[in-house]
Amino acid sequence: MTWESIDNRILAALRFLDGETFEPLVDPLTVSGDAARVVRNPRSLYVLTQAPGFESYTGRFDTPPPPAATPFTLTVADPSGRHLPRRVSLELPRDASRTPVDPSRSVFTPVDVRMYLSPTARPAPGSAVVRLSLVDDDEVPLARWVVRIKVAVPDRPATVGLGLSDARGEVLLLVPRIPIIRWGQEEDDALIHTNFPATLEAAPTPSGAGPPDPDVPEASFTLLPLTLQVASGLEIHRRIQIPTS
Incomplete structure (x- = not known):
């Protein structure tokens, strides 16, 4: 039997929040970026697994130090029409250490992104x-x-x-x-x-x-x-x- 080692990193995870209730959105959104790969997991987190300039960093764990901090932009659209399209700006890479100085910048902490309501969105009762x-x-x-x-x-x-x-x-x-x-x-x-x-x-x-x-x-x-x-x-x-x- 031949064993094959497959290593890869994630760059960030994003959690999108409803513009009215601030609760996590569970219906699928369209998330894209220049040469980016984004995967939606069962918890409705959107995981960024690939971005330009980070191919070597995401491809294996025994790499040199990560690239310098780089701004990266994603575009988000809601197919349901409840929320307006928006851009999201991130600084990559996020801290991948087990004990980050700032936990909010850890790759293991999802980035909360608020979506903004379309004027045609239906309000919840009582709002x-x-x-x-x-x-x-x-x-x-x-x-x-x-x-x-x-x-x-x-x-x-x-x-x-x-x-x-x-x-x-x-x-x-x-x-x-x-x-x-x-x-x-x-x-x-x-x-x-x-x-x-x-x-x-x-x-x-x-x-x-x-x-x-x-x-x-x-x-x-x-x-x-x-x-x-x-x-x-x-x-x-x-x-x-x-x-x-």
Whole structure:
């Protein structure tokens, strides 16, 4: 009997999260990159097993030190249409040591990637729904902008939702787990208020060909001069003009 040794490494594993619930997506996505090989495993993790310049590194374990840190980009699309296409930027290789200095950069730790909802996505029952139309000073739709909503609910951390504008400047923000209406226990008890104030912040994504990369730096966000009152199951529509010059 002849034994054959087959060694190979992985470069990264990615876990894609729903734009509303932030739960891992289990339905298949289309993930691609320049000369990349991505394999979806039974846990719905997308494993990057090959990328340009890493052929020797991934092909065997007894190799010299890994290549220098290199940026790499993947493109993700949701065939169901619930989420907008996006790019994901990674720095390869990730730390393959057993005791990484930064566990979040370990090859054994999946990279969480948030997907952004399409304006046509159906909200879950009870989510607060905010639909925005973004335009610039000349009334031109603003595509590729990230919008963040923060909802202030007493006695709990602020609830945050994120959205991405499509080619028409349309954004869908869904905020789940907003407290619902409850009546008091006695006849004269007042209705418990269930409208909560929410603020909006926006940031442009970097320009370039293909889908946007919405993972913009925190410092890029600007507070918008608009306060909303959101509630479980309530849908709000607003048009917002954002100066870009």
